[in-house]
Amino acid sequence: MSIQDFSADCKQCFGLCCVALPYAKSADFAFDKDSGIPCRNLQADYRCSIHKNLRNKGFRGCTVYECFGAGQRVSQYTYQGQDWRENQNTAKEMFEVFPIMQQLFEMLRYLHEAVNYEETQSIHADLKEAIDETKQLTDLPPQSILKLDVSMHRATINELLLKTSELVRAKVNAHKSNKNEIKSRQLIGAKLKGVNLKGANLRGALLIAADLRDADLTVTDFIGADLRDANVSGADLRGSIFLTQAQVNAANGDKKTKLPTSLKVPEHWLCQSNT
Known part of the structure; x- marks a missing residue:
């Protein structure tokens, strides 16, 4: 996979970011919304009714959010295409799994970028191992995902990303x-x-x-x-x-x-x- 693969495919998602995530009325959002409550702009087909005019309608925050592909992963893989509207028993669980999956996919996006740098050859083995381990976490069933210590895993990944940054920037800074x-x-x-x-x-x-x-x-x-x-x-x-x-x-x-x-x-x- 390349870093281009880690982007939202809304056609394959059940509008999870429009339901699971809360937001407060501000310069970025036109009104308050609690987690688990569908945005009033979410349509029956899970598409946004004002998608082309989000900024003009006061929803700039929506235009700068990225799930890194977690939405379609949760919708089509974790819950095997069973949407929250027709499966109310698992809806709350799905909304709790989604932000955790988003964090895992964000880490995968950064790791895939890191492993593609020539400057990171010395840590390629560690980066690939981290990719495999993180990918395995995204394959877990919902109950196991909810029990993950994401903060601890992120701390481990961050060490590799810090090293990546140092290696990539070293050649530039050495000549400045x-x-x-x-x-x-x-x-x-x-x-x-x-x-x-x-x-x-x-x-x-x-x-x-x-x-x-x-x-x-x-x-x-x-x-x-x-x-x-x-x-x-x-x-x-x-x-x-x-x-x-x-x-x-x-x-x-x-x-x-x-x-x-x-x-x-x-x-x-x-x-x-x-x-």
Whole structure:
């Protein structure tokens, strides 16, 4: 599998993210919703009635969520195509399994990216073993999935992802006189226009509304970074590490923004570029 395989296939899912997950009325959601309660925009066919207008209707949060393929896995494999509407006895269990599966698939997505780097040859065996172990966890029956210590498993995986980041960024940083390493993770609204952040570590950084226009963000580690409303217009994100489509969707860019080949330009970027 490649990292492109770890994306949602809503046609094969029972709208689990629209039911299982809670959200509060905010700039990202137009109203409150408790976990286990179907969103009022969810149709009988499990598709969203306002999918093409989510941002305009106040549901920006939906446009930046990614299940990494967990939705179709739970729907079609774990529960063998039995949907929650017709199987009320297992509905609550399904809604509890889904977020756990999402975490496992997120880890698999990162591990598959890591194992495809030439720089990680020295830890390929460990990465492949981690992939196999995580994949086995996704094969478990619902009751066993609910008993998993996901935090402990994530901690083990994180060690490999940290090593991956160090190995991939090492060659870049070895040739830089100024590494521009960002030590603070509190970068909300930061003025970083045109800054050379090539090979930087932005893991878990809060880059909400940060100005990253024309910045060099190549070979930069973005795992867990919050890019909501960050301006990456004209920025170079090629070769960035652990950058996901959801993070790109949360940011604002334009036709000059350079993305990794595995990611696509969000529709709202195109609209902004044409205005």
